[in-house]
Amino acid sequence: MKVLVACEYSGAVRDAFRDQGHNAWSCDLLPTDADSDYHYECDVREILVGDWDLVVAHPPCQYLCSSGLHWNHRVEGRQAKTDAAIEFFMMFTKLTCKWAIENPIGCMGRLFRKADQYIQPHQFGHDASKKTGLWLSGLPLLEAT
DSSP states (O other): OEEEEETOOSOHHHHHHHHTTOEEEEEESSOOSSOOSSEEESOGGGTTTSOOSEEEEOOOOTTTBHHHHGGGGTSTTHHHHHHHHHHHHHHHHTOSSEEEEEEESBTHHHHTOOOSEEEOGGGGTOSOOOOEEEEEESOOOOOOO
């Protein structure tokens, strides 16, 4: 399966897919943390038009998450950044391949639709809490490990 992990520079998700035998690539504006030839350092919109079977997107949450939305009425220009972030998030929902979008609790549950699943890192072996939504198209829900 040809997989694109959008907005990822760590390579963690990309490498997990590669370890399972998939043709997985990451893409971010930043260089990858891992030494890998399977990373695009560019705006994901430049390569999103490819023939991907699955896109896993981690759009930046700074202007979408609940903890920051109150600044939209306090800081000039902040609402415009939220509007751009919403448009970026929604771009992934228009893909014809299977897709998953990950983002913390914020405005997308109201503006797009409620997430298909809410997860916590501790459900998957991490010593942390951060309620995160998963919006899915053509994919099953995750199962805790």
